Amino acid sequence: MTSALIIVWRESVEAILVIAILYAWLRNNDARAGLRWLGYGVAAGLAVAAMLGAAMVALHASFEWFQALILFAAALLIVQMVGWMREHGRTLKRELESGAHKALVSGNFAGLALLAAIAVAREGAETVLFLYGLVVEQSGSGLAAVGAGAALGLIAAIATFWLLSSGARWMSWPTFFRVSEALLLVFASALVVGGVDRLLDMGVLLAEAPHWDSAWLIDDARGVGNVLQQFAGYRARPDTYELGAWLGYWLLAFGWLNRARLLKHA
């Protein structure tokens, strides 16, 4: 029962983080249209997760390429979204009210919906398979117990969403904005390193032995280190590709987000 709870909660927490931040941001800007797009995105993500899970069962497939590339796509969308939020964070409300830049705004709402959909679909397929397994393998009281665990996991996920989005209320808005921007960018770095790991798993990239081992200090297999691994791309034993992806990501993201300033000085 507890493992069902943990699996359902853990698989959804990343998507919840992303969606809660977007939700709080849109709500603060009174962007009703944006909230609707966010809802579409979540719904589409759930549908894709269900379809992906069903396709994996029906075709006995794992869709490795898809699972790798979707990570890079999500990271790209996050950086793009942070850039947009930065530029329009203060003025979105006014722009929406005056109808200015309507095409630009709705274009970015579509991007926002896509990001939400990817966030949900990515880990959602795994949850779908896990829940399918419960139904196939368990019966009677066993099924009831793991079913209850899964339901509690879902409740814990919703509670997490609620906590995160009410966090937006007790933090001052500029603080929340800075914190959530940093969280999203850090999380995108984890997605990029995770995508590289998938390519390494597939043998598309071939890594040599790791450059160092900092597991004695922070072990990425458990506790804080595991959270850092999942959300910040931390690796206790990084190889050249993981290291290069992490550094390359930060260089590109920083450069792109500050391109106006950098170009002025150039």
Place this chain on the structure above:
Amino acid sequence: MAVQAQELHTVTVTLRDGKLIPPTLEVPAHTRFKIVIRNEGRGPAEFESRSLRKEKVLAPGATSFVVVAPLKPGTYDMFDEFHEKTATGTIVAR
């Protein structure tokens, strides 16, 4: 990708309804290798190794693999996350 992967030293583990078969995989140390993972159970399974940072979700009947970078001699964990209570094993590199 397939060409390079096929030349690798390969070991196979089968996940079957909460069992890892065999429970111990022996692999050469300091050598890249490939673990072929089959799910022969009725339901889905998730092969996972925390110490190797590998995760692979498999529908029933699915076969996949992960390539592992050269390891130092030692013992590494593996388990089926969807059947964590019963399906645990070790990978021994020597």
